[in-house]
Amino acid sequence: MLKIHSRCNLSCDYCYVYTHIDQTWRNQPTVMPDQVIELAARRVAEHVDAHDLDAVTMILHGGEPLLAGKAVIARTVEAVRAAVRPQTRMSWHVQTNGLLLDDEFLRIFARYGIRVGVSLDGGRVHNDRRRVYANGRGSYADVASALRRLAEYPDRYGGILCTIHLDNDPLAVYRELLAFAPPRIDFLLPHGNWTTPPPGRSPGGDDAPYADWLVPIFDEWFDAPAQPTGIRLFESILDLLLGGSSGTEAIGAEPVDLLIVETDGSIEQGDALKTTESGMAATGLHIRSASFDDALAHPGFQARQTGIDGLSATCRACPVVRVCGGGLYAHRYRAGSGFDNPSVYCPDLMKLIRHAQGRISEQLLAS
Numbered sequence: 001m002l003k004i005h006s007r008c009n010l011s012c013d014y015c016y017v018y019t020h021i022d023q024t025w026r027n028q029p030t031v032m033p034d035q036v037i038e039l040a041a042r043r044v045a046e047h048v049d050a051h052d053l054d055a056v057t058m059i060l061h062g063g064e065p066l067l068a069g070k071a072v073i074a075r076t077v078e079a080v081r082a083a084v085r086p087q088t089r090m091s092w093h094v095q096t097n098g099l100l101l102d103d104e105f106l107r108i109f110a111r112y113g114i115r116v117g118v119s120l121d122g123g124r125v126h127n128d129r130r131r132v133y134a135n136g137r138g139s140y141a142d143v144a145s146a147l148r149r150l151a152e153y154p155d156r157y158g159g160i161l162c163t164i165h166l167d168n169d170p171l172a173v174y175r176e177l178l179a180f181a182p183p184r185i186d187f188l189l190p191h192g193n194w195t196t197p198p199p200g201r202s203p204g205g206d207d208a209p210y211a212d213w214l215v216p217i218f219d220e221w222f223d224a225p226a227q228p229t230g231i232r233l234f235e236s237i238l239d240l241l242l243g244g245s246s247g248t249e250a251i252g253a254e255p256v257d258l259l260i261v262e263t264d265g266s267i268e269q270g271d272a273l274k275t276t277e278s279g280m281a282a283t284g285l286h287i288r289s290a291s292f293d294d295a296l297a298h299p300g301f302q303a304r305q306t307g308i309d310g311l312s313a314t315c316r317a318c319p320v321v322r323v324c325g326g327g328l329y330a331h332r333y334r335a336g337s338g339f340d341n342p343s344v345y346c347p348d349l350m351k352l353i354r355h356a357q358g359r360i361s362e363q364l365l366a367s
């Protein structure tokens, strides 16, 4: 993941980059400098060659990546493409708030084969509770027109990323998102941990408000004669229940395979760690002097390479551990014991997985 721009043109009140404990974004340059782009391209190529990789996924991220501008985006893709051997398949993605997504951007994405994911938390009322400009104005109208434009480029449409807010009506949110015909929806649990709990989640309590929010959507989606969209979290749970693999680091015990190059070229772990302690995502490494293999030797990455063996004793003894995998790494954090805990969302994950398991069994018995 390349963080090509470190600032944003929205002020969402739950943003994990700007509103949590880690404020290191303030030290980042605004736009990724050309020499960092060149170095990053060479590091990607070096990694591809060292491991004889036949496929690599590249994600353009921020802040808001479209603020970097069309020239920087084109330059980034061209630099990586020129450095990486041609037989390696590159899949390009950009995750944006959509505000700047005009036809020219879409033509550039079409030219370079970049898929676009847009963040939206529901219809006007639901989205505009939190996804607002700095002056408090809601962003829905602008994002909705961007999504309508994106729908004209179906090959470039990656999907919608929606953060769960308990005060939003789940089925209304789901149906509002479906109106934009996304090929995929990613429902995200808001970041939190045992020390700084997520909204509405009492750490250690047996209630499962996030599962209660997701289950009605699961049922409507699961019971549809043909699924109107892919829902990454649900599909991953079902795949894992049936012996397959996960498509998201939010669930499952697969080794982490995502590495971040920050705007200044420093190498970091996943952004969600920024919600635990200041500097927790940092590795102290920079692409100038460290390869991606050097980064993989960092204890933070190593801790997430060992699957179920690397989980807390509670998780290792859990009946759904093969599916849950302890949830997202950042959600296990507790000041003092670090990440050697179940997820702060444990009851929610357990309830959602059990529900999905029940629905599959029911369907198998009926067939």
Ligand code: SF4
Pocket (backbone or CB within 6 Å): 314, 315, 316, 318, 319, 320, 321, 324, 325, 326, 327, 342, 343, 345, 346, 347, 349, 350
């Ligand atoms: S449901 Fe809870 S105990 Fe079980 S694996 Fe997930 S986080 Fe760990």
